[in-house]
Amino acid sequence: MGFFISMKQSTTLFIFVGVIVLFLVGVVLIAWPSASNVPEETASVSDSSPSTLKLSESSFDFGTISMKAGKVQRMFGVTNTGTTPVEVEKLYTSCMCTTAKWTQGDDRRGPFGMPGHASVPALNATLQPGETANVQVEFDPAAHGPAGIGPVNRLVYLDTGSGTPLEFEFTASVTP
Incomplete structure (x- = not known):
């Protein structure tokens, strides 16, 4: 009786936690807006064209x-x-x-x-x-x-x- 985990259970737990961590990292990377989607500067549209x-x-x-x-x-x-x-x-x-x-x-x-x-x-x-x-x-x-x-x-x-x-x-x- 106790809190001892067998080697097989330990390996299974390690793999399970690893999969969860990889999944969460993937979700964050997909949800994070890329630099091309979120501009950093303010500018007027079409500065060089006649339409503004x-x-x-x-x-x-x-x-x-x-x-x-x-x-x-x-x-x-x-x-x-x-x-x-x-x-x-x-x-x-x-x-x-x-x-x-x-x-x-x-x-x-x-x-x-x-x-x-x-x-x-x-x-x-x-x-x-x-x-x-x-x-x-x-x-x-x-x-x-x-x-x-x-x-x-x-x-x-x-x-x-x-x-x-x-x-x-x-x-x-x-x-x-």
Whole structure:
């Protein structure tokens, strides 16, 4: 009687734990967004072309928000100030706690989320010169649980496929 493990049981346990560790490492590697999916710099879209996207605002501070109060939203306007149509291929966010919805006239699409965390469908929307679309950003302060308390900075990206995506952000201070 005791806590002795036979050599065969020890080998089986070692193999079992090894398989679990390899599985978890694989899940993390698959879920982790690659550098090509999450840009690091802010830039305007199509700087060298006659078509340019401009935001109504590039950042917004929600101030202090409470987890128990639920989700918060903000609408960002996106206007094609150029002379030719702009194709917006993708809309995505920097974190799974944030989603974005595209509204262009009667056309409503989304929600769009974080690459690598979930499937992010293509947007493939065309903005004509002078046309404005809206991106409604929704942040769930409770998505990270108690670890999500404190300052938050999240990004949303519009990608035209012709350079660095247009980036806009919001900040908040999350309380329980």
